[in-house]
Amino acid sequence: PIKREEEEVSLSAIDYDDVxxxxxxxxxxxxxxxxxxxxxxxxxxxxxxxxxxxxFYGPPGCGKTLLAEAIANEYQMNFxxxxxxxxxxxxxxxxxxxxxxxxxxxxxxxxxxxxxDDLDSIAKSRNGSFGDGGAVDRVINQILTEIDGMxxxxxxxxxxxxxxxxxxxxxxLRPGRFDHLIYIPLPDEKSRLDILKITLRKSPVAKDxxxxxxSTITNGFSGADLTEICHxxxxxxxxxxxxxxxxxxxxxxxxxxxxxxSNEPEDLV
Ligand code: ATP
Numbered sequence: 001p002i003k004r005e006e007e008e009v010s011l012s013a014i015d016y017d018d019v020x021x022x023x024x025x026x027x028x029x030x031x032x033x034x035x036x037x038x039x040x041x042x043x044x045x046x047x048x049x050x051x052x053x054x055x056f057y058g059p060p061g062c063g064k065t066l067l068a069e070a071i072a073n074e075y076q077m078n079f080x081x082x083x084x085x086x087x088x089x090x091x092x093x094x095x096x097x098x099x100x101x102x103x104x105x106x107x108x109x110x111x112x113x114x115x116x117d118d119l120d121s122i123a124k125s126r127n128g129s130f131g132d133g134g135a136v137d138r139v140i141n142q143i144l145t146e147i148d149g150m151x152x153x154x155x156x157x158x159x160x161x162x163x164x165x166x167x168x169x170x171x172x173l174r175p176g177r178f179d180h181l182i183y184i185p186l187p188d189e190k191s192r193l194d195i196l197k198i199t200l201r202k203s204p205v206a207k208d209x210x211x212x213x214x215s216t217i218t219n220g221f222s223g224a225d226l227t228e229i230c231h232x233x234x235x236x237x238x239x240x241x242x243x244x245x246x247x248x249x250x251x252x253x254x255x256x257x258x259x260x261x262s263n264e265p266e267d268l269v
Contacts, residue, residue, distance in 0.1 A: 012069040012079045019063055019070050020198045020223065021191020025182055029054070029071055032180060037075075037157060051180045053147065053158035055119070055173070057165040058184035061224025064161040065117065067184065072113040077157065079113050080106050084121040091139045099139075103146040111155040119172065120164040140169055147177055187223055189215050195223050199230040203237075 016026060035043055036050035043050045056064040065081070072079035082102055090098045106114045122140060150156050160178050162168055172178050187195055193215035200211075218226060 012073040014066055014069040015073045016070050018198060019066050020195030021187045022063060022067060022184065025067065025184060028182060029067075033071070033075060033157065037155070049176060052150070052156070052176075053160065053178050054180040054182055055160040055162065055165065055168075055178035056182050056184050057162050059186055059222060060163050061222035062184050062186055063223050064184050065115065066223070068113060068115040068159045068161070071157075071159070075111070075113075075157075077111040077113045077155075078109045079115065080109070081115040081117060083117040084119050087116075087143060088122060088136075088139060091142070092135070096142055099142055100146065103150060106150060106156055112157075114150065114156060114158045116158065116160045118162065119160045120162045120167050123167045123169050140171065144171055144177065147172075186220065187226070189219070192218050192221065192226060195226045196230065199227050200234075203230075203234055 019026070032051050032054060036052060040050040056067070058064065068081075069079055071077075080102075087099055087102075090102065103114075106112050122136065122143070147158060150158055158178075160172070165181065168178075173181075193211060196211045196214055205211075214229075218229075221229075
């Protein structure tokens with residue numbers, strides 16, 4: 001049974017069906033989890049170390065967070081998300097203990113996916129607002145110690161995410177830490193069609209909307225861009241619906257009729 005004791009812990013409502021495209025990545029993750037989490041003894045038998053942490057990298061808005069949540073749901077694990085900047089702020093404003101507690105929660109609520117977002121921001125901050133590189137090194141060391149402790153746990157799976165794998169501290173990428181890198185690319189045409197359909201699956205869509213054409217002309221768009229287009233279209237449709245309703249009301253008043261409650265547009269399916 002899954003516990004839900006802490007505010008920061010959530011059971012993800014996102015599942016694989018909410019993630020458009022990325023079929024190869026889903027397959028790759030399935031193998032990693034199946035081999036490393038469900039059958040670690042077989043991996044050890046071959047003298048290898050089970051993977052407990054993977055690093056998602058790729059352009060922004062392409063589903064890294066979404067997929068991490070879906071994985072937690074798929075494997076009935078709790079989900080905790082912490083970002084690099086949050087960890088830095090915690091460390092600099094409070095104490096190391098706070099960072100330890102946050103990681104401690106992950107162990108308490110295992111089975112759990114720990115999602116460490118925006119990992120590159122830690123490396124970036126070396127020469128930035130958090131002052132001297134030495135202090136940032138100490139934070140990094142503490143985070144690494146926590147990750148090492150976490151990785152030894154059978155039922156905690158760590159997913160890191162970054163848009164800039166090139167600047168991630170190399171210590172994060174050592175064997176036993178984020179040693180398995182998975183690229184989350186911009187969606188191709190088929191994936192864009194998937195994302196459009198998923199985003200609009202609960203919305204009424206006019207018959208003349210050609211999603212296939214939309215997916216063809218949106219080369220270079222991220223999943224987040226496509227979702228934004230759909231949301232804007234929905235807002236416009238809602239506005240039209242409301243204006244139509246108001247105008248119909250006025251019309252009926254003029255005709256001395258009472259308003260009916262039917263306001264479904266006829267051209268929507
Ligand atoms: P960042 O690197 O900026 O943190 P990210 O790769 O983690 O971005 P998400 O936060 O997962 O991106 O995606 C942002 C939003 O874009 C999602 O909440 C979702 O609405 C939409 N989206 C992105 N990729 C997909 C996808 N593959 N399928 C469906 N929706 C997607």
